[in-house]
Amino acid sequence: MKIALIVPVYNEEEALPVFWQAVEPVLQKENGFRFEYIFVNDGSTDGTLPYLKDLSARNKYVKVISLSRNFGKEAALTAGLNEAVQADAAIVMDADLQDPPELIPAFLEKFKEGYDVVYGTRQNRQTDSGLKRISANAFYKFYNFISTRPMPENAGDCRLISQRVVQALLQLPERERFMKGLFNWVGFKSVSIPFVRQARQAGKTKWNYWRLWNFALEGITASTTIPLRLWTYFGFSVSLFAFLYALWVAAKKIIFGNPVSGYSSLMVAILFFSGVQLISLGVIGEYLGRTFMEVKQRPLYIIDEKINCQ
Secondary structure: OEEEEEEEEOOOOOHHHHHHHHHHHHOOOOOOOOEEEEEOOOOOOHHHHHHHHHHHHHHOEEEEEEEEEOHHHHHHHHHHHHHHHOOOOEEEEOOOOOOOOOOOHHHHHHHHOOEEEEEEEOOOOOOOOOHHHHHHHHHHHHHHOOOOOOOOOOEEEEEEHHHHHHHHHHHOOOEEEEEEEHHHHOOEEEEEEOOOOOOOOOOOOOOOOHHHHHHHHHHHHHHOOOHHHHHHHHHHHHHHHHHHHHHHHHHHHHHHOOOOOOOHHHHHHHHHHHHHHHHHHHHHHHHHHHHHHHHHHOOOOOEEEEEEOO
């Protein structure tokens, strides 16, 4: 069987040699499989592309897809899936080796057992900062609370997917993509492989807290419209409370002759409801922005060059 290893890379000049030295011996030990690498260069500005060109010149089973600029990991991953349509299955990995290559044999064993999706689940995140662990846990909890199809917690992009899962993913036309959600949405027979997350072996992460925050918003708005519905319920509840409070104030005035609340309470009410309105507009704006990006029908990515590809 033919297995495609898809590796999206962005400015990974330092990590790629370490990745190659770690992964290649693992694949060579797997009998009964033919492997190919699909490196997707996502507009790197360092020596990533020259290294990949040299590697592909020495190894005909190393394919390189170089995008015209940085389109983001989700787009790069989709480009790799488009190239993997001839493989029996595809394995997605990052070049930083935080997901260890030793997962690959376990993935393949489960694939031979008939599973279409085999994903790694992080047992701990000790290599991450405390804030990142807390925020990641909060994201998974909130996502699964509002989503109609909950996502496995602490499951990253590292996974094996069969060819029919690849074909199902490529049928999805959206441009603002959240691949973790899409992997989960298509369904099929799935199984988890637990592992201990490693520290990045070389190079620096490209994911700061601001990018992670925006990625979380992207994931939530890409997967469900429940935030709009929840905000409708919240607005109804606030309105009901305000109406009941108005009746209470009127009753106090009529029965006891108490004066209406003064300036401070009025300002608090105005600021509170102004905040509610602005948040409401923000939630609507997130979905409106996604609609705007989709209706433009721009391509998800543009390829600059291909090496050793069909």
